[in-house]
Amino acid sequence: MPSPALAQDLRALLGPQGFLEAHPQRLSYESDALGLVAQVPEWVLLPSDTQQAAECMRLLAREGVCVVPRGAGTGLSGGATPVAGGVSVVTTRMRKILDIDPVNRLARVQAGVVNVELSRAAARHGLFYAPDPSSQMACTLGGNVAENSGGPHGFKYGQTSRHVRGLVWVDARGEIIDQSDARLDPVGLDVLGLWIGSEGMLGLVTEVVLDLLPSPEVSESMLAIFGSLQAACEAVTELIASGLQPSAIEILDKLTIDAVEASVFAAGYPKDAEAVMLMDLDGSPAEVRELGEQLETILKAHGSRELRRATDPEQRRRLWAGRKGAYGAMGRLAPDLYVADVVAPRTRLAEIVALSTAICAELGLPCANVFHAGDGNLHPNISYDRRDADQVRRVLLAGQRIMAACVERGGTLTGEHGVGLEKRDAMCMVFRDEDLAVQERVRQALDPGRRMNPGKMLPVRGCREMRTRSPYLPGMKEYDA
Numbered sequence: 001m002p003s004p005a006l007a008q009d010l011r012a013l014l015g016p017q018g019f020l021e022a023h024p025q026r027l028s029y030e031s032d033a034l035g036l037v038a039q040v041p042e043w044v045l046l047p048s049d050t051q052q053a054a055e056c057m058r059l060l061a062r063e064g065v066c067v068v069p070r071g072a073g074t075g076l077s078g079g080a081t082p083v084a085g086g087v088s089v090v091t092t093r094m095r096k097i098l099d100i101d102p103v104n105r106l107a108r109v110q111a112g113v114v115n116v117e118l119s120r121a122a123a124r125h126g127l128f129y130a131p132d133p134s135s136q137m138a139c140t141l142g143g144n145v146a147e148n149s150g151g152p153h154g155f156k157y158g159q160t161s162r163h164v165r166g167l168v169w170v171d172a173r174g175e176i177i178d179q180s181d182a183r184l185d186p187v188g189l190d191v192l193g194l195w196i197g198s199e200g201m202l203g204l205v206t207e208v209v210l211d212l213l214p215s216p217e218v219s220e221s222m223l224a225i226f227g228s229l230q231a232a233c234e235a236v237t238e239l240i241a242s243g244l245q246p247s248a249i250e251i252l253d254k255l256t257i258d259a260v261e262a263s264v265f266a267a268g269y270p271k272d273a274e275a276v277m278l279m280d281l282d283g284s285p286a287e288v289r290e291l292g293e294q295l296e297t298i299l300k301a302h303g304s305r306e307l308r309r310a311t312d313p314e315q316r317r318r319l320w321a322g323r324k325g326a327y328g329a330m331g332r333l334a335p336d337l338y339v340a341d342v343v344a345p346r347t348r349l350a351e352i353v354a355l356s357t358a359i360c361a362e363l364g365l366p367c368a369n370v371f372h373a374g375d376g377n378l379h380p381n382i383s384y385d386r387r388d389a390d391q392v393r394r395v396l397l398a399g400q401r402i403m404a405a406c407v408e409r410g411g412t413l414t415g416e417h418g419v420g421l422e423k424r425d426a427m428c429m430v431f432r433d434e435d436l437a438v439q440e441r442v443r444q445a446l447d448p449g450r451r452m453n454p455g456k457m458l459p460v461r462g463c464r465e466m467r468t469r470s471p472y473l474p475g476m477k478e479y480d481a
């Protein structure tokens, strides 16, 4: 338990807006969007810049207090869930866009800037920031770095790691590390690579330097309508094999379409379709025209019964509002939503989507699919009620079985939501103890006291032990309750 003297110093440093100690204020930080695991933090600290964040960390180091970094808390794997006796250090008051350099196409931002705000600011210079998570109206760029986030347009433009050019962070001792000099050809060890996707376990990111791209001359959206989800998945496999490069390929299944169309996000998706595929095409007018014709040929040959094209910005906005609002729309189905996040080889999309649905059906759970099909990043979504302990048990079991099915077929555990608490033990499905020990050594080199986000991402027990305990599958342990 941190001491009253520490509280006094932090209060003096951060003021009443930056130091939350009353229980009702701390309560809203007890979990992230996974919701299933919760722990109220001892205090919530909201520094407003790098210097203040460093001073906070120095004070916390004095008493060896554990720190959980947090952005907007939209993470879906429990990465920002507080730890008992620890504090949450939140970046949402660090929301300044510090510089946009249109000539070098770079932006320098504080870590708490909301993703969509950067794209809005860049648009004034004819530029855009490519990674666009569906949570982009809320999630922070620091959180995107920590999770190596993707989004619909990751298919063409890549995930966050492709766009980070520099970082400033504060380590567990309160040292400021500045790796933000975005020269074209960096030398030395790829420390940024180590950082991206490290889920808050190496320190607190306070500033990020990001690449901006020129806005495409023309952008168009295309909606392909299918009579079966299987056909839509097979069409994606063909489309990728053909080498065509739309900027986004998303699929929504019937359950999702029904939820979206009954909600405020209604996008005009046909209610009698079993699946729709939403794509974006961008480039020069000639490129977009040619790509559109090629896509039409392939999609019609692979079962699309109708294709709709949208060039008008309002029509396009509406089509995408349906996709980006899909999780919100599912709130109509049940109080809670479990969003699985696995990656399937793109040659096996149809097989793994069918398997996920069968796994859920066997456990008596509904499964809606809305996913980044172009990246093979599947999101089987299970609506449930967390007040029902047996439902929770079955939901977690379904999540584990879906991960195992995916890994067995050449896929992996997470595409973008991170490992956090939820998939920590499942790391043993893809790594051996020896592999994980290397990751642990790196982490210990940077945070010898293991005070940064302890208990996340890296299994706390050895994989060999967990495999022995596994009742039904080599490589995993089932949740008991």
Ligand SMILES: Cc1cc2nc3c(=O)[nH]c(=O)nc-3n(C[C@H](O)[C@H](O)[C@H](O)COP(=O)(O)OP(=O)(O)OC[C@H]3O[C@@H](n4cnc5c(N)ncnc54)[C@H](O)[C@@H]3O)c2cc1C
Pocket (backbone or CB within 6 Å): 032, 033, 068, 069, 070, 071, 072, 073, 074, 075, 076, 078, 079, 080, 091, 111, 132, 133, 134, 135, 138, 139, 140, 141, 142, 143, 144, 145, 146, 147, 148, 149, 150, 151, 152, 199, 200, 201, 203, 204, 205, 206, 327, 328, 416, 417, 418, 453
């Ligand atoms: C409706 C919905 C849709 C989503 N769609 C997508 C999607 O399309 N693509 C995608 O990739 N994700 C998606 N997500 C997941 C989530 O939005 C992303 O993982 C996002 O990057 C998290 O950002 P955040 O600011 O909310 O981070 P948080 O949830 O606050 O934290 C996430 C992790 O990052 C760490 N962290 C946060 N900030 C920092 C920092 N400054 N320094 C060090 N560590 C830090 C935390 O400790 C935690 O481990 C979605 C989530 C929701 C709820």
